[in-house]
Amino acid sequence: MTVSIHPAVDGGVKKGSDSFAGGTLVCACQDRPVKVAIKGQIAYNHACGCTKCWKPTGATFSVVAVAPVGNVTVLENGDKLKVVDPSALIQRYACIGCGVHMHGPVEREHAFQGLSFVHPERFQEEGWAEPGFAAFVSSIIESGTDPSEMDGVRGRLKELGLEPYDCLSPGLMDYMATWVAKKNGVLK
Numbered sequence: 001m002t003v004s005i006h007p008a009v010d011g012g013v014k015k016g017s018d019s020f021a022g023g024t025l026v027c028a029c030q031d032r033p034v035k036v037a038i039k040g041q042i043a044y045n046h047a048c049g050c051t052k053c054w055k056p057t058g059a060t061f062s063v064v065a066v067a068p069v070g071n072v073t074v075l076e077n078g079d080k081l082k083v084v085d086p087s088a089l090i091q092r093y094a095c096i097g098c099g100v101h102m103h104g105p106v107e108r109e110h111a112f113q114g115l116s117f118v119h120p121e122r123f124q125e126e127g128w129a130e131p132g133f134a135a136f137v138s139s140i141i142e143s144g145t146d147p148s149e150m151d152g153v154r155g156r157l158k159e160l161g162l163e164p165y166d167c168l169s170p171g172l173m174d175y176m177a178t179w180v181a182k183k184n185g186v187l188k
């Protein structure tokens with residue numbers, strides 16, 4: 001049986017469109033769905049195995065990307081949004097009706113400050129940039145995956161073109177370390 005990663009990629013990773021100019025994220029509620037507008041294309045889209053990112057029912061990974069906070073606007077039914085864990089770096093605003101995380105700004109002083117984490121599968125439009133790697137792969141064990149399944153999971157991710165990492169991608173890890181080095185005056 002093929003290992004399931006996430007419904008948006010299990011059938012193959014679908015390329016985004018260069019002309020995607022943003023759209024509207026919609027939660028899963030039938031009644032008064034939360035709607036959030038995202039201006040422009042998303043960046044750093046990836047599959048994430050961590051326990052904190054929202055995953056649809058049955059998915060092993062989330063699919064999550066970032067957009068500048070200034071490009072994110074809650075359009076409708078924002079009264080249903082509540083921060084899941086106020087102590088976390090990412091302030092994940094979830095719908096209290098259906099549980100879908102609708103946006104997750106980073107407000108703290110951090111390399112990611114000013115970015116908001118969003119789940120592009122909730123766009124009502126097509127064309128969002130496809131995921132390019134898989135992050136926090138080992139973390140799926142924390143939510144119950146048997147360690148013996150990890151070879152199969154990593155193999156499937158590679159087959160899908162989603163290089164598996166146990167933290168973020170090298171590019172993002174370098175970006176964060178550069179930010180720290182500059183903050184500490186080690187790097188100009």
Ligand SMILES: N[C@@H](CCC(=O)N[C@@H](CSCO)C(=O)NCC(=O)O)C(=O)O
Binds near residue numbers: 139
């Ligand atoms: N093993 C932990 C890891 C959680 C974690 O550090 N998640 C990352 C990636 S989230 C999107 O890529 C992170 O940056 N978290 C910050 C935050 O959650 O606020 C686990 O699985 O729980």
Ligand SMILES: [Zn+2]
Binds near residue numbers: 027028033034099100
């Ligand atoms: Zn909802």
Ligand SMILES: [Zn+2]
Binds near residue numbers: 048050051052
């Ligand atoms: Zn995550």
